[in-house]
Amino acid sequence: MMIERRAMERIPINRAARLSFDGIRGTHPCVVRDINALGACISTPYYVFANEFVLSSEGHSGIFICRVVWRKVTLCGVCFLLRHRWPKPANDSGELTSVARHDC
Template sequence: MLDRRSAPRTFLNETGSISVDEHRSLPCIVYDRSVGGVRVALPEADIVPDRFVLSIDGSSEILICRAVWRKAEEIGAATNDPKAGRSSRTSLRREAAPA
């Protein structure tokens, strides 16, 4: 079988949640992901909108996703830059004023 992926996948098998709207989220399993994509499974895949927010529990990442393909209980989605979802700490130290 021809593999059309542009980047290698990392198998995760972690829990997560998909935000369906402002008031409801659905639990899911994040099977695998790559730099620009993710594969998730959930029983109610048919009610997930084409664009959704995915939270991965194990890494505390939040990804903006766009569904690319769907099967019965799986969704393959393109994601935003993986570094954009990670929290980054900025230094709040002040430089000492010259004397």
């Protein structure tokens, strides 16, 4: 019997999704095995080397910015990061954008 270490129980969904990696063109297939408000378990037909990536689910308009917490061959557990853009001051040139992060 496995001991549950998560703060919130995950809901099994087994839903097709896509991953986007910084610096790599296009999107890549994956399956979201289970999910909750804090993270998910994702399986892919390849090893995920990136530490952070964007997860988009088919049929949903939103995206999740993910950080890998653990990896096991083609399975990985991720936590979701919250990123918010701050309002730009009237005299801002727009060159820098502030980003707030919720770290896992």
